[in-house]
Amino acid sequence: MSIGTLYFIPVxxxxxxxxxxxxxxxxxxxxxxxTFIVENEKTARHFLAAIRHPKAIRDIQFKTLxxxxxxxxxxxxxxxLVAGKHVGMMSEAGCPGIADxxxxxxxxxxxxxxxxxxxxxxxxxxxxxxxSGLNGQRFTFLGYLPSDKSARIQQLREIEKRANSMNETQIxxxxxxxNQHMLEDILANCNGNTKLSIACNVSLPEEFIMTKTIFQxxxxxxxxxxxxxxxxxxxx
Amino acid sequence: MSIGTLYFIPVxxxxxxxxxxxxxxxxxxxxxxxTFIVENEKTARHFLAAIRHPKAIRDIQFKTLxxxxxxxxxxxxxxxLVAGKHVGMMSEAGCPGIADxxxxxxxxxxxxxxxxxxxxxxxxxxxxxxxSGLNGQRFTFLGYLPSDKSARIQQLREIEKRANSMNETQIxxxxxxxNQHMLEDILANCNGNTKLSIACNVSLPEEFIMTKTIFQxxxxxxxxxxxxxxxxxxxx
Numbered sequence: 001m002s003i004g005t006l007y008f009i010p011v012x013x014x015x016x017x018x019x020x021x022x023x024x025x026x027x028x029x030x031x032x033x034x035t036f037i038v039e040n041e042k043t044a045r046h047f048l049a050a051i052r053h054p055k056a057i058r059d060i061q062f063k064t065l066x067x068x069x070x071x072x073x074x075x076x077x078x079x080x081l082v083a084g085k086h087v088g089m090m091s092e093a094g095c096p097g098i099a100d101x102x103x104x105x106x107x108x109x110x111x112x113x114x115x116x117x118x119x120x121x122x123x124x125x126x127x128x129x130x131x132s133g134l135n136g137q138r139f140t141f142l143g144y145l146p147s148d149k150s151a152r153i154q155q156l157r158e159i160e161k162r163a164n165s166m167n168e169t170q171i172x173x174x175x176x177x178x179n180q181h182m183l184e185d186i187l188a189n190c191n192g193n194t195k196l197s198i199a200c201n202v203s204l205p206e207e208f209i210m211t212k213t214i215f216q217x218x219x220x221x222x223x224x225x226x227x228x229x230x231x232x233x234x235x236x
Numbered sequence: 237m238s239i240g241t242l243y244f245i246p247v248x249x250x251x252x253x254x255x256x257x258x259x260x261x262x263x264x265x266x267x268x269x270x271t272f273i274v275e276n277e278k279t280a281r282h283f284l285a286a287i288r289h290p291k292a293i294r295d296i297q298f299k300t301l302x303x304x305x306x307x308x309x310x311x312x313x314x315x316x317l318v319a320g321k322h323v324g325m326m327s328e329a330g331c332p333g334i335a336d337x338x339x340x341x342x343x344x345x346x347x348x349x350x351x352x353x354x355x356x357x358x359x360x361x362x363x364x365x366x367x368s369g370l371n372g373q374r375f376t377f378l379g380y381l382p383s384d385k386s387a388r389i390q391q392l393r394e395i396e397k398r399a400n401s402m403n404e405t406q407i408x409x410x411x412x413x414x415n416q417h418m419l420e421d422i423l424a425n426c427n428g429n430t431k432l433s434i435a436c437n438v439s440l441p442e443e444f445i446m447t448k449t450i451f452q453x454x455x456x457x458x459x460x461x462x463x464x465x466x467x468x469x470x471x472x
Contacts, residue, residue, distance in 0.1 A: 008366045017261075021356045025256040098365060098372035107369030107431070110447040118366035120257045120439065126362045129334060130244045130354035133343030136334035140376040140404070168376070195343070203356065211346040 004081035006109050007033065007088045008096045010121020011043070013203045013229065016050045021122040021203050027051050029119065030088060035061045037077050039091040039101050047090065065089070065101050074108050081114050093229075095123045099143060099173065125171055128199030128231040131209040132169070135235055139169035147178070153189050160190050164236035171233050179225035182232065187222075190214045190234070197233040200225055240317035242345050243269065243324045244332045246357020247279070249439050249465065252286045257358040257439050263287050265355065266324060271297045273313050275327040275337050283326065301325070301337050310344050317350050329465075331359045335379060335409065361407055364435030364467040367445040368405070371471055375405035383414070389425050396426050400472035407469050415461035418468065423458075426450045426470070433469040436461055 009030055012021055030048070034055055038044035041062045048057065063077055081087050089096045089105065095118075096102035106116045129136055142159070146152045159170045174182040186196060192215035200208040200223065208223060211233075245266055248257055267290055274280035277298045284293065299313055317323050325332045325341065331354070332338035342352045365372055378395070382388045395406045410418040422432060428451035436444040436459065444459060447469075 019259055020261040021259055023255055023257055023259050025253075095362065095366050095372075097367075097369070098362065100372070102366075103369050103372050105369070106367065107447060110369050110433075116367045116369065116445060117443070118363040118438075118445070120356065120358050120363065122356050123362055126331065126334065126359055127354040127356065130331050130338075131333075131342065131352045133333070133339050133341070133346050133352065136331075136336070136339050137379045138377060141374060143373045197346075202354075207353070209352060209354070211343060 002084060003114055004085045004087060005115045005117050006081055006106070007086065008102060008106070008116060008118040009088045009090045010095045010119060010123070011047050011090050011093050012050070013093045013122050013124055014201070015204055017204070018051055022051070023120050026119045026121060033086055033088045034059065035080055035085060036088045036090055037063045037065045037105065039066050043092045044090050065105060067101060071104065074105055077105060078109060078112060078114060081109070082112060095121060098123060099125065099141070122203040124199060124202035124229065124231050127202045128197065128209065128233060129169065129171065131199060132197035132233045133211050134169040134195060134197055134233050135167055136169070138167060139171060142170060142172040144174065145172050145182070149185070153185055156186060156189050159234060160194055160236045163194070163234055169233055169235045171231060173231055176227045176229055179228065179230045183222060183225060186232065186234070187214055187218055191236065194234060194236040198223060198225065199231040199233065200228050202229070202231065238320060239350055240319070240321045240323060241351045241353050242317055242342070243322065244338060244342070244352060244354040245324045245326045246331045246355060246359070247283050247326050247329050248286070249329045249358050249360055250437070251440055253440070254287055258287070259356050262355045262357060269322055269324045270295065271316055271321060272324045272326055273299045273301045273341065275302050279328045280326050301341060303337060307340065310341055313341060314345060314348060314350060317345065318348060331357060334359060335361060335377070358439040360435060360438035360465065360467050363438045364433065364445065364469060365405065365407060367435060368433035368469045369447050370405040370431060370433055370469050371403055372405070374403060375407060378406060378408040380410065381408050381418070385421070389421055392422060392425050395470060396430055396472045399430070399470055405469055405471045407467060409467055412463045412465055415464065415466045419458060419461060422468065422470070423450055423453055427472065430470060430472040434459065434461070435467040435469065436464050438465070438467065
């Protein structure tokens with residue numbers, strides 16, 4: 001008996017612009033599955049409805065994997081794969097395993113000889129970097145910076161130093177309701193020549209990707225990033 | 237008169253599996269363009285034929301941007317955008333601006349107020365990371381390591397140290413005909429517990445993504461990576 005494949009399925013970053021961000025084959029593969037490991041069952045149901053999954057939602061099996069899932073529960077999530085069934089993994093938005101749950105599950109899958117198949121879809125980190133005009137030959141994604149203001153400023157200075165010494169684009173995110181504070185801290189603490197790219201609502205119709213020096217950003221009114229998913233990219 | 241948009245168009249990583257890796261809207265947008273800035277005109281022509289661009293190739297305008305293009309020629313590449321025309325940018329394979337030319341052009345576009353619109357498509361770096369099971373909350377892409385053996389080994393040790401101290405996945409590539417040497421150097425110089433993911437021929441039918449510890453890799457015959465596009469991912 002052959003073993004199943006674990007598909008890592010990207011989910012739209014908001015809205016239902018399916019044909020804009022997902023290849024037809026990704027939708028077909030997702031249609032062929034009826035068992036999903038999901039970060040959030042509600043958003044997963046919404047996504048499957050948006051891509052018109054042919055099965056009734058009640059006939060689809062969901063298992064939850066999020067930051068609260070203890071590692072000891074992971075093997076049970078893979079049991080059906082071992083038994084030969086193909087299973088999909090979906091996070092709330094974007095690509096599973098990248099700034100989202102899924103990596104530990106994929107590692108365990110590899111240990112069990114289960115194939116992990118990543119599918120093409122939107123990643124605000126990758127798209128933000130593509131659109132930024134900053135260095136894509138060398139870059140670091142740092143995740144979230146500290147929420148404490150003084151620790152955040154301290155890290156921003158280290159980030160700017162590393163960006164400069166390594167010519168390495170530094171990419172980070174913030175909880176959307178704190179975006180405006182993050183932007184103000186960057187502008188107040190980085191050098192005027194440092195380049196900052198703001199990638200907001202990436203892949204949505206209201207997408208906004210703009211790159212300027214800190215000096216240039218300070219010349220005009222700032223964009224409103226409040227509660228809008230945003231990726232910050234910095235190169236000194 | 238309104239200004240044009242500069243679309244960053246991902247190209248398939250090989251083969252013609254268009255529907256597997258490109259959303260329908262990305263194909264439609266590309267069909268609507270007749271001016272392209274390309275890393276390699278021959279592969280760009282092949283790609284446009286593969287996605288069945290409605291115009292005859294002779295009626296499509298190509299301008300070359302590669303590592304040999306002097307920076308002073310970049311403004312002329314943007315002239316038609318300033319004049320209101322939408323233009324596409326394509327590298328040989330994968331996403332323009334990421335481990336490929338395009339970033340300097342995008343930066344200049346931002347300086348001129350030209351919108352840069354990154355489109356969804358395959359990136360072997362992103363897909364390799366998704367499929368690896370290694371840390372996707374924090375990662376660095378380093379590009380190519382030094383080709384000199386002793387310098388490469390020295391950098392591999394630094395990479396492993398950073399992976400360990402920061403819990404940061406280290407991602408790097410090698411010229412495909414040197415992949416086997418890279419793999420041997422990694423196995424000979426990294427700790428047994430360090431995790432190595434090999435992502436080879438990503439997004440192609442013969443895709444191979446496998447993650448093991450260095451100790452585990454050494455237990456079985458090594459995969460043949462010679463001349464196959466491969467991404468290496470390491471976490472200590």
